[in-house]
Amino acid sequence: MSDKTVSDMSFEEAMAALETVVAELDSGDVPLDKSIALYERGAALKAHCEARLKAAEEKVAQITTNEAGEATGATPVDGL
């Protein structure tokens, strides 16, 4: 089990961790005490993943550049 705090994980990391937890718990080899801790961690990972997925929001912006061609800002684009 990784020591990384769930909230610091990227979606991909949380996904991999959740998969590991589920596989471990599924195998049935885990002592009862540990299985409870695993379940709690799995639940936290699942909530984290869900939050990341549900927070998905589209934002489209167009880069504006100066004379030298460097990015100076971004203006929101609608209707594309």
Place this chain on the structure above:
Amino acid sequence: MSNLIDDDGDGPAPGANAHEFTVTEISGAIKRVIEGEFGHVRIKGEVGRVSRPRSGHIYLDLKDDRSVISGVIWKGVSARLATQPEEGMEVIATGKVTTFGGQSKYQIVIEDIRPAGVGALMAMLEKRKKALEAEGLFDAARKKPLPFLPEVIGVVTSPSGAVIRDILHRLRDRFPRNVLIWPVAVQGQSAAGQVAAAIDGFNRLTPGGKIPRPDVLIVARGGGSLEDLWAFNEEIVARAVAASDIPLISAVGHETDTTLIDFVSDHRAPTPTAAAERAVPVRLDLLAWVDGQGARLSRAAAEATGRRRQRLADLARALPRPETLLSSARQRLDLAEDRLPQALRNAAARKRLRLVETSSVLSPRALQVRLVTERQRLTDLQARAGSALTSQMRDHRRAFSNLGARLRPALLRQPLSHKFRAFDAAAARLINLAQGQTTARRSRLEAIERLRTSIGYEATLARGYAVVRGDGDVVMTAKDAGKADTLEIQFRDGRLSVGSGVSPAPKIKKPSKKPPPGQGSLF
């Protein structure tokens, strides 16, 4: 007319009525004619020597198999060119022919130059591709993995048109994300420079800055002719892609179009839509997956406790009552008790059987066989010993004869003869000494003997005296003679026994027996 005739008559060369030009005049006239005649021409040829001085102008030769024409591309024009001329390239140059009076030369001032047809373009592209490949820009090891779920996606494309719409649409379907569009021309002479600058610009953004730095880039353009897509074959674009730290997906043209950028990018998508698909996973799939994992998690946890509960129940059921434990043991004891005598008998029988089996093996015949083998071994050993002895003897004999051969009697004989001689001498000396001593002793002995006989009693006997012995001892007195049992008289010529001194005979004998006093004093 007459004036004219006069004038003619005054001419420097009689009969030559042609106009007389100065050099500059004729140069100017030629220039006018040529520029008038060839003010706008297209010339097809191969680019020969190209020189690019610091002024920024380009001087080059156009040639075919027989002729050469010089050309010049002014600085302003060269910056605008879609294709830079390279030596060996088949081109069509558009421009006007002009003269250069100062050197009596003519040349074409090129306003546009482009590869002559698709074949020439492809040839150039191939050459460029080889060069970049040789640099290692296409190596698989350089390709960066694409992020699983990018937060920000940078898109380099034209802001108007179907391509950006397709990309945004597909992204929206799959996983709405933060999209930054860097607008560029995707066609024409400035396209390559703008695309390269946009890729570079995205890389320059700092993470966490005012404008978020993309996690992945998509460089996209819709389908078109080879010339339309040409900007993505330019080296400047390929190098910008290779230099990008942000993973980059290229999606230029249709599936069948392959441009240089596709070789350098981290992932090549066949279409802009495919690029969007490659950039993000499907959100709904992921949600379903997370739900599935959640369900598995709950089920596994429930099963973990359920299984244990079941096991506990099973174990509790399987736990026997104490009396059952005891009764079975008692039963076993009874059974064993029952079986004990029989078991003993059986065991004894088994042992007996084994004894019989064992003793059957232990037969004289077995010994005999053993004896025969051992005897055989002994014989073998003897045979080997004999031969070993013989061979050893042979060896020793050989060693002995070797030693014997070395033994020389002469060595012994020589010292022996010396010793013999010494011995002879010693013996001779010994004999001499011994003889001398013997003679001396003999004469001494004779002298002593003479003395002895002269003083001995035997000589007295010879003069008529006799010796009387009684019972073996010399008798000096008559008293002693009377006591003796037997008397013996020694004369000169022998001894004579007479009877006892107490018998009558001794009366007779007595005087005779009496030795002369003188005789006795002799002793």
